[in-house]
Each structure stands twice: as C-alpha cells, then as structure tokens.
Amino acid sequence: MTTDREPFHAAVTGVGMVTAAGTGVKAAWDRLCEGGRTAAGPVPELAGLPARFGCAVEDFDPVRAVGRRKAWRLDRCSQFAVAAAAEALADAGLDPSGWDGARVGVVLGSGIGGAATWEKQHHVLLEQGPTKVSSLLIPMLAVNMAAGYVAMECGARGPNLVTATACASGTTAIGTARELLRSGACDIVITGGTEACMIPSIISGFSQMGALSGRDDPQAASRPFDVDRDGFVPAEGAAVLVLEREADARARGARIRARVSGYGASADAHNATAPDPEGAGAELALRAALADAGLGPADVDHVNAHGTSTPLNDLAEARLIRRVFGERPAVTSVKGVVGHALGAAGAIEAVATALTLEHGFIPPTANLERQDPKIEIDVVAGTGRTAPVEVAVSNSFGFGGQNAVLLLSRA
C-alpha cells in the first residue's frame, strides 16, 4: 500500500515517564523489561469498595516535581504531566530558556482530567455549601489544564491542546503532535498523556460496567491475552515524548530514540463501550497508519498491543492482528505490568515502543501463563525477547469506539 504523500518522520528525541512501574524512564523501562507480575496493590482511597486495587504511582513527590509553591494548586494529573515533560525535555537536551517558544507546541491526551479534585470539591459543596468550594476547582479539574501547565513551566507558546479519545487519548495526542510538525506549525512538540483518577466514583463506574478484573490478587489480575483474563486493572501515570522533524533533530546532533512514521485514526460507530467484535473500525485505523507511513503489513515486526486484559478487547484485537499481519509480528502488552492508565496508556506504550526500537528488546506480557487458544498470535511472555525491530505499531482503542494507531520506526 502506498500513499501519495512523502513519508514523514517525527524524531523522538526525549522521553519521560511517571508510572506505577517507576517514576523516571529508566526505572519504568527496567521494570517493564522484567515482566513478572503487575505493579498493583490496594489503593487507600478505594478501601472498602468492591474494586479496591490498582496501579498507583507510589514514589511520586509533587513538591519535587513542580515545587512547593505550586504543588498544592495543581491536580495530580497536571503534576504527573509537568514531571514527565521536564524529564523528556532534559532527555532531549533542549533548554527552554534558549528556544523560540512560539514554535513549541504541547499536545497531551487525558481521558478524564482532574477528577480527584472534582470529587473532593463535590464533597465540600454537599457538606459545607457553595461558598466553601475552592476557587481552584476549575483550573484543577479542566481536562486541558495539564497541557497549559506544561507550557507555563517551559514557555511553550505554540499550539496547546488536550485530546480526549478515552483510552486512546495519548495515542491521538502523539498523532496530532506529529501533524503539527508536518504542517510546519511547530518545530518542537511536547506530547503524550496523563491520567490520575483512582478515586471512588470513577473506579466504581468502571467496576459497575464489568470492565475491571474481579480477581483477588492485585499482582495477578492484569493478564492480557491469558485464557483466565477477566478485566483490566486501573492505573495512573503519565508519559511524554519530545518530537521534532527528523532533519531538525539530526541537524542539532540530537540522539533520536525512534521515529513516529505513521498515524491512523477511526471510529467503530458501533457501541458506546463494546468493541466491534471483528475489529473493523480498529482495522481502518491500523491500515491508515500503514498507508501514512507508506508501508505494508509485511514490514511490521512488532505490535505493542492495546491489550487491556478484558475478554472482549484482547480477542477482537488478536483477531485484527492475525487478520492484517498473520502470525509474524511479536506482540506484547505492557498493561500486564503497568495496568491500564486510560488516557495516559497510549503515551506510556508509545514510549515503551520507542525504547523497544532503540534497544532491540521486546518486554514480556506479565501474567500470561496460558494463552487463550482463540488468540492465535505470537505474544511475548515469560521473559522479554531480544530481536531487531525495524517497524512497530502501537494500538489504542477507546470507549466511544475511538481508535488510534501509531507506527514507529527505528532511527
């Protein structure tokens, strides 16, 4: 399949991560490569609820991330984004004091925004009345604020937005960021996703949908593609990538970890929460990403799957992979380790995919003990796999039937 446009490569020159598997890219990547069990445990805020565990970020220090004078006025989702962006910019070797901020964009994905602030202030409203509600409710709650705060921290005055496509938000953000480079609107885009909503109302909502695992052992509950999978494990976190046009990155001598070389998006137009069982909508996005990169299915070595560990998603996604690629690509889902960080998931997985391309190492899918016999694809399990990977795709599918797929290639 070909495209009438020249392939466009956005260089990934910096990455940052805040995840339950670790804060900082090195800690998180090392933990992903180990596989093993899920970085999950009981979440104090969820005590007493039917769904009481998740993948929480336990080693995160907001004061260290944003400073003590600001920490109290940013919701946790914005704190995560600011921390991951700072790591990514340092990793890229970019100094915000020396750049033309008008050429720097910020595009982050978030499913829900500052939900913890909203829930807390709703209690204040009910218990103490409207005149006690925080004046910071709106700037802490609004879903766009994470990108706003990242811009304030580094003087990025270019296009600034947050994409909301549920569990595909981070992937949508990165695809959108690449378009801002391709169109010439920006020279640098800080992109990724953030989510921090492990609070009673949101988690109860997911639980009531039947979307969450009902297993007793938190560390064995996220088990993508396993025959005994029964739902996802909620997570929080953020991941940020710094993207530049490849020629610009090479001209300044930047280290390029990988390239974002294709993007496709689509809608199932099928059901609010259930995926199209044949994955027809997801296939549109996948094929669009291939076409955008000017590549065909045979070029793809690796799939970083959405792989949520829900019965429906994993089967529909596996069928899609099998139908489009056959048995060839090695597939993994990092959600076995980090859980499902919703609007941040696609960004966490894009960073993992970039590092897979850079290091030639595919992290294993945690807790995959017995692969579902209906899932006829090559899933990396147990220990990770050393393999030269030239081209990889990263899938993300959101409630609402929103699908987004990135194609990354080795630099």
Add this chain to the structure above:
Amino acid sequence: MNDVYDRLVGLLTRGFGIEPDEVSTETTFNELEMDSLALVELGLAAQDEFGVKIEDDDIRSSDSIGQAAEAIAAKAVSIG
C-alpha cells in the same frame, strides 16, 4: 496582632507551600507568587481559622502578610 500574624503564617506553611523562614511581616503575597485565586483560598482557610468573613478585596496580592494580619485582627475585634 502577633498572634494573628503567627496563625496566618501557620496557614501559609500548612496549605500553601510557604516555609516559615522565607516570610516576615513585610513580605508581600506577590513575592510569594500568590495570585488572586491563591488569596481566595487563603481567605477560605482564614475564615475557618479566625471565624471572620474575608471579602475579595480584604487581602490583595500587593499587601504584606503584616497588613493582612492587621485586617483580619480588625475584623475579629469588630465582631467581638
């Protein structure tokens, strides 16, 4: 007044990321990077602490902590 000032500094340290050794009666809220919304929040906290109603223009960013303490003390007296 000194008691009110000390308790106001206590609020700033507990909820607003301010260290006791970086403030004096002369320090303004601007110098502490506290904008109008931060002062609304401080007003809510002060209302609970001192039992007085703080209006929007009672404490401004250009005021010093000493001035704010005086304003609160005056309100407390007028109520008492």
